[in-house]
Amino acid sequence: MATRDVNRAKLLIAAEDASPAAAVFAATQELRRVLATGEVKFLIADAGGNALIDHLDDAVREDLNSTLPGSAWRNQRLELDGEFRRAYVPVTVRGDALGVLAVELPDDSSWAWPGGLSEPVVLHELVAEQLSAIAHALGYIVIANQRNTDVYQTAMRSTPFELAMEIQRRLLPAAFVCEGGSFTLAAWLEPSASAGGDTFDDVASSDRLTASLTDAVGHDVAAALLATLTVNALRNARRSGATLVEQAEAAHQAMLTHAQDGQFVTGILFEVDLSTIHGGAQKPAATPPEAGASCGSSMPATPVGSCFAAAR
The missing domain is CATH 3.30.450.40 (GAF domain)
Structure with a gap:
């Protein structure tokens, strides 16, 4: 030809x-x-x-x-x-x-x-x-x-975003799926145009995969702002070389310092040692879940740290 x-x-x-x-x-x-x-x-x-x-x-x-x-x-x-x-x-x-x-x-x-x-x-x-x-x-x-x-x-945007979702969207990873050779991580947030304080985050380094799922109390702009505080406290600690426990402590301290009375965030952090994963995973179909916030991966992953931060 x-x-x-x-x-x-x-x-x-x-x-x-x-x-x-x-x-x-x-x-x-x-x-x-x-x-x-x-x-x-x-x-x-x-x-x-x-x-x-x-x-x-x-x-x-x-x-x-x-x-x-x-x-x-x-x-x-x-x-x-x-x-x-x-x-x-x-x-x-x-x-x-x-x-x-x-x-x-x-x-x-x-x-x-x-x-x-x-x-x-x-x-x-x-x-x-x-x-x-x-x-x-x-x-x-x-x-x-x-x-x-x-x-x-x-x-x-086939449906206009609410302000809370506009704020929250900036907290999410740039990509909702990542194929990293030894792992595949996928997440989705529904409803896509309106959400409260639900967020997820993930990052891969040379030897480990770190991810978080967090839920700030409420379903409005205040919840989105609270999620902003939490996610950025976690990211700042992680990028400074903190362990999972130290990241959770940093988020907790940020809440104590900046959140209002009665506000709280629940969440879970987990980390996977990529050196322990062998072989590749089958590429999944691109079909998203029906509803809800979810995060899945193609390899065994046990949470090794958790965060339940509450304001005073």
Whole structure:
């Protein structure tokens, strides 16, 4: 097959030459120019895990449970629409399913050819490999540029956030899933647009994985502010080299010093020694839980420290 290759270095240059808000669009247009494809879109997964939304046009939505783009996202595999000659490729970085790259394929037999009854069109293996590699690179472009623009965050919000959730969202990890070779950690917070004081946090160092689940009393802005105090006390202690017990003590002291009477936070901290974990884990589907706040991992993890901090 004589299809042209996309130079991923040039793809990154095209993204960097554009403003952060236009970086993903610039990358998709570079893909379109080099491969002579039809329309190329990035469909971002909404915060509630219900739909894929065109990051530049929120009127374009694809349901996660009943469409081919949704299937590509849920099952983390390339899906092909033979009737409309479209490929849907998951855009994922370290297990974090950001969305789907939708590519209108050229009407060219070097890309795909008629198949059987079960597969009307078969995509050439080299084309599939290249589209998957491009989608992976696009994921890093999204991550790098969303730090300097609201375009991607805004596109994810199919439901407006309440103020408490806006505050709380900043406390959560930048990615809700992390595949780290020897471990896979995933978490989710529901409802996605409104929440009280529930938070989770995780960080991987060279030899251990540390995570926390905390619940500040209340379901309003006061709870979000209390969660802010707690999570940042834990992070500050952790980044200073504190043990789990010392982190819990730091959060407790922050509560005693700054929280109001009657406020409290319950939580649990745990740590996993990554040197004791062997082998890899099977990549999970991207389907979020139905409701509630939850955190799961693919390896045995026993909590080794807990925090139940209360104000005076």
